[in-house]
Amino acid sequence: MTTPHHPPSSPTRPHQAMGAGGEFDTIRMLMSRWGDLAADIGDDAAVLSPITSGVRVVSTDACVEGVHFRREWIAPYDVGVRAAAAALSDLAAMGAAAEYVLVAFVVPDGWRTALGAVADGIGAQVRRAGARIVGGNLSRGAAFGITLTVIGTAARAVSRAGAQVGDVVVVTGLLGGPGAALAAWESGVEPTGWAHERFVHPSPRLAEGALLAAAGASAMLDISDGLAADARHIAAASGVDLVIDDTRLPLGEGITAQNALRSGEEYELLATMAPSAYEALACAWPAGGVSLTVIGVVGPIGAAHRSGQGAVSPGHDHFRENS
Amino acid sequence: MTTPHHPPSSPTRPHQAMGAGGEFDTIRMLMSRWGDLAADIGDDAAVLSPITSGVRVVSTDACVEGVHFRREWIAPYDVGVRAAAAALSDLAAMGAAAEYVLVAFVVPDGWRTALGAVADGIGAQVRRAGARIVGGNLSRGAAFGITLTVIGTAARAVSRAGAQVGDVVVVTGLLGGPGAALAAWESGVEPTGWAHERFVHPSPRLAEGALLAAAGASAMLDISDGLAADARHIAAASGVDLVIDDTRLPLGEGITAQNALRSGEEYELLATMAPSAYEALACAWPAGGVSLTVIGVVGPIGAAHRSGQGAVSPGHDHFRENS
Numbered sequence: 121m122t123t124p125h126h127p128p129s130s131p132t133r134p135h136q137a138m139g140a141g142g143e144f145d146t147i148r149m150l151m152s153r154w155g156d157l158a159a160d161i162g163d164d165a166a167v168l169s170p171i172t173s174g175v176r177v178v179s180t181d182a183c184v185e186g187v188h189f190r191r192e193w194i195a196p197y198d199v200g201v202r203a204a205a206a207a208l209s210d211l212a213a214m215g216a217a218a219e220y221v222l223v224a225f226v227v228p229d230g231w232r233t234a235l236g237a238v239a240d241g242i243g244a245q246v247r248r249a250g251a252r253i254v255g256g257n258l259s260r261g262a263a264f265g266i267t268l269t270v271i272g273t274a275a276r277a278v279s280r281a282g283a284q285v286g287d288v289v290v291v292t293g294l295l296g297g298p299g300a301a302l303a304a305w306e307s308g309v310e311p312t313g314w315a316h317e318r319f320v321h322p323s324p325r326l327a328e329g330a331l332l333a334a335a336g337a338s339a340m341l342d343i344s345d346g347l348a349a350d351a352r353h354i355a356a357a358s359g360v361d362l363v364i365d366d367t368r369l370p371l372g373e374g375i376t377a378q379n380a381l382r383s384g385e386e387y388e389l390l391a392t393m394a395p396s397a398y399e400a401l402a403c404a405w406p407a408g409g410v411s412l413t414v415i416g417v418v419g420p421i422g423a424a425h426r427s428g429q430g431a432v433s434p435g436h437d438h439f440r441e442n443s
Numbered sequence: 444m445t446t447p448h449h450p451p452s453s454p455t456r457p458h459q460a461m462g463a464g465g466e467f468d469t470i471r472m473l474m475s476r477w478g479d480l481a482a483d484i485g486d487d488a489a490v491l492s493p494i495t496s497g498v499r500v501v502s503t504d505a506c507v508e509g510v511h512f513r514r515e516w517i518a519p520y521d522v523g524v525r526a527a528a529a530a531l532s533d534l535a536a537m538g539a540a541a542e543y544v545l546v547a548f549v550v551p552d553g554w555r556t557a558l559g560a561v562a563d564g565i566g567a568q569v570r571r572a573g574a575r576i577v578g579g580n581l582s583r584g585a586a587f588g589i590t591l592t593v594i595g596t597a598a599r600a601v602s603r604a605g606a607q608v609g610d611v612v613v614v615t616g617l618l619g620g621p622g623a624a625l626a627a628w629e630s631g632v633e634p635t636g637w638a639h640e641r642f643v644h645p646s647p648r649l650a651e652g653a654l655l656a657a658a659g660a661s662a663m664l665d666i667s668d669g670l671a672a673d674a675r676h677i678a679a680a681s682g683v684d685l686v687i688d689d690t691r692l693p694l695g696e697g698i699t700a701q702n703a704l705r706s707g708e709e710y711e712l713l714a715t716m717a718p719s720a721y722e723a724l725a726c727a728w729p730a731g732g733v734s735l736t737v738i739g740v741v742g743p744i745g746a747a748h749r750s751g752q753g754a755v756s757p758g759h760d761h762f763r764e765n766s
Contacts, residue, residue, distance in 0.1 A: 170498070179487060214486065267580065
């Protein structure tokens with residue numbers, strides 16, 4: 121949130137729509153709402169504190185109106201909550217703790233009065249994650265969009281490529297909520313409580329990702345494309361098959377296994393690990409919080425076909441025709 | 444460029460417009476064009492190499508169609524060149540060397556065939572800067588946009604807040620080109636060669652920024668809002684006045700001082716430094732390349748008023764009514 125763009129005159133008349141004063145006023149409004157979360161903003165780039173152990177990781181993620189949500193579905197505050205959850209989830213998937221967030225807004229005129237509430241939603245997630253907002257960008261544009269860059273530190277960064285034959289496949293939380301919420305909206309009815317809440321207020325699984333990484337997870341990612349598709353990502357990157365037992369999927373209320381396999385933007389974590397590592401982790405896993413469920417095993421390429429199960433997810437595209 | 448968004452069905456029918464296969468095909472196309480510039484992409488977040496000295500700095504910058512450029516003005520390749528230059532310029536302004544770039548695209552259907560050329564333009568700048576592309580995001584959306592996050596390392600990060608009374612004010616390069624190009628387009632004529640080139644192919648002043656930082660620049664930023672406005676940023680952050688002598692501005696061909704003071708998106712560097720530091724730097728400054736010009740001095744607050752010059756730039760808003 122350094123120098124905002126002072127765009128040249130353009131077809132949308134930027135100087136009139138959001139001139140120099142207006143842009144700085146907007147930035148001051150954002151700074152005021154974020155308070156100590158964004159205390160040190162002001163230079164062309166933000167200086168990161170040195171780290172003494174582990175590795176720095178970075179990811180960027182965009183949330184665009186009309187693509188990732190419809191305005192009539194969720195309130196501006198929740199737009200911010202979701203955008204930040206999606207970005208922070210990428211750090212969780214690496215086993216990293218969140219440190220820094222940069223927030224680039226594209227703001228049509230019709231969203232200007234809602235921007236403060238969006239910022240509050242982002243701020244709530246950033247605060248919960250223990251991170252700070254250290255930079256950003258403000259631009260006008262035809263469609264509302266937020267591009268968040270997140271930076272964190274991992275004691276050990278977990279990639280997608282380390283799944284080993286014999287590992288178990290685990291997933292956090294209950295699946296299917298976001299898919300059910302979307303299906304409800306698209307059939308013209310308001311989603312039910314649990315599914316609605318899962319769509320509107322996803323939680324990045326930062327603590328769980330750190331536990332999985334510390335326990336020795338061999339591969340990990342967050343479920344953004346749907347369990348089936350994301351399991352394929354691990355399988356392809358690791359050169360193995362993931363054999364998912366669809367009777368073991370942790371389903372949300374009223375969710376079928378097939379729906380859970382395809383429900384995207386879950387922001388739960390999917391990981392593989394040695395059985396012994398899982399056993400140790402299961403004992404240490406916090407009771408009463410987010411669940412951790414074994415849903416399958418890692419086999420050699422071809423294992424998924426041989427298993428004869430319907431809900432397998434190998435390096436092939438069993439779901440391509442439907443996904 | 445990890446997992447692309449698989450957005451839910453939406454008003455713009457994402458699954459039909461750019462479905463799972465199409466998104467991954469697009470990512471493969473981008474990877475192919477970027478080649479070794481983007482070799483290690485694939486996880487939820489990118490792991491940064493540790494640094495052994497200096498500090499890591501990060502910035503994010505957006506370029507939106509209809510706000511920062513009109514499509515009829517510049518070719519897709521040049522859209523990429525400009526977007527990357529603008530982002531990398533923020534590292535130059537800190538005195539940092541560029542290391543990593545993350546590229547988040549929002550792509551309307553009408554831009555899909557142009558995306559490869561945009562990527563080539565970004566790639567050319569990233570290669571020239573000696574950086575690598577380590578992540579990104581791909582989304583559909585109503586207006587084309589690029590949000591670039593850049594990460595670099597500075598031996599000594601130069602903020603805006605260090606200008607000292609008695610310092611000289613220096614600027615790199617020749618001013619006024621982008622403003623002249625915009626004025627030409629907006630009056631319906633094609634800009635002239637030099638001004639057009641400056642708008643279409645700005646160069647981030649990374650080498651110059653590093654030289655200025657090493658020479659002891661006390662404050663620095665890149666000129667994105669126009670020299671007058673950006674000088675005010677340094678003045679306000681440092682608690683001083685910058686007294687600019689408008690007869691000393693390094694003007695491009697056919698540019699007046701008043702135009703140069705207001706020309707934005709120059710991506711030249713504006714810095715302050717002790718006179719002795721400037722003298723040493725001037726001797727070491729590479730001949731035949733980008734110029735370095737003293738254009739003023741730093742005075743106490745109020746100095747700009749007392750100087751009686753028209754083109755001063757204090758912590759006040761002399762240019763507010765026009766900017």
